[in-house]
Amino acid sequence: MLTKSKEPYFSADEYLQIEEQSPIKHEYVDGQLYALVGASQNHNTLAANLLSALMQHLRGSGCRVFMSDIKVRIEQRNRFFYPDVVVTCDQRERETPLYLRYPKLVVEVLSDSSEAYDRGAKFLDYQTLESLQEYVLISTKEQLVQCFRRSEPGLWVLQSYTQEDKVYQIGSLHFSKTLEELYENVSF
Numbered sequence: 001m002l003t004k005s006k007e008p009y010f011s012a013d014e015y016l017q018i019e020e021q022s023p024i025k026h027e028y029v030d031g032q033l034y035a036l037v038g039a040s041q042n043h044n045t046l047a048a049n050l051l052s053a054l055m056q057h058l059r060g061s062g063c064r065v066f067m068s069d070i071k072v073r074i075e076q077r078n079r080f081f082y083p084d085v086v087v088t089c090d091q092r093e094r095e096t097p098l099y100l101r102y103p104k105l106v107v108e109v110l111s112d113s114s115e116a117y118d119r120g121a122k123f124l125d126y127q128t129l130e131s132l133q134e135y136v137l138i139s140t141k142e143q144l145v146q147c148f149r150r151s152e153p154g155l156w157v158l159q160s161y162t163q164e165d166k167v168y169q170i171g172s173l174h175f176s177k178t179l180e181e182l183y184e185n186v187s188f
Contacts, residue, residue: 009031009032010028010031010032010033011031012028012073012078012080015028015033015080016098016099018033019071019080019098020098024036025069025082027079027080027081027082028078028079028080029078029079030078030079031078036082037113039109039111040111040140041187042140042186042187042188043084043109043111043140045184045185045186046084046109046138046140046182046183046186047067047068047084047085047107047109048067049181049182049183049184049185050085050107050138050182051065051067051085053175053177053181053182054085054087054170054173054175057173057175058087058173061089062089062091063087063088063089063104063173064087064088064089064093065085065086065087066085066086066087066088066100067084067085068082068083068084068085069082070082070086070099070100071098071099071100072086072099072100072101072103072106072126072129073096073099073100073101074125074126074128074129075101076128077125077128079125080099081122081125081126083103083106083107083108084107084108084109084138085105085106085107085109086100086103086105086106086107087103087104087105087173088100088102088103088104088131089104090102090104090131101129101131102129102131103129103131103132104131104132104133104134104172104173105132105133105134105135105136105170105172105173106126106132106134106135106136107135107136107137107138108122108135108136108137108138109138109140110137110138110139110140110141111140118137119137123135123148127156132150133149133150133171133172134147134148134149134150134170134171134172134173135147135148135156136148136170138182140186141188142162142163142188143162143163143179143182143183144160144161144162145160145161145168145179145182146158146159146160146161147159147160147161147168147169147170147171149171149172161179162179163179165179166178166179166180167179168182
């Protein structure tokens with residue numbers, strides 16, 4: 001969940017300086033800071049399960065997997081977000097150790113407070129990143145994974161995976177796992 005702080009406008013550089021010193025994380029939207037609040041056990045379990053599986057799958061590939069403490073910068077929209085899981089395979093990322101600019105995959109684990117934003121405005125912002133090939137939303141209420149994939153003409157195509165499908169795929173990483181593994185230790 002995001003809560004707007006009562007701060008004045010900050011430049012992107014000021015935001016980065018503040019964020020290095022702040023005990024809490026903030027997302028940045030057009031000069032405004034939005035404090036991030038804690039997540040549920042299910043939220044953290046899902047993110048950790050996916051992170052672990054992706055790290056194992058991508059070992060030795062040159063791609064790197066990060067969890068919610070690394071920011072993604074969307075320069076075109078003047079934004080910084082903290083996705084729940086993000087994968088980059090671009091070596092230019094080493095130029096900016098505090099944030100990523102060229103993610104290949106962004107994953108958001110949905111919560112009641114952020115679901116509409118993650119599906120709407122935030123997804124529109126992420127779509128401006130040319131490097132982004134997939135945007136994945138994971139439900140904490142049921143076994144449901146929704147993968148939005150960028151197609152050749154640049155359109156975003158949705159593939160939903162439910163309990164009946166048993167397996168979900170992240171095509172850009174040639175990755176597939178069972179929903180049972182993803183949802184291990186998650187209680188509904």
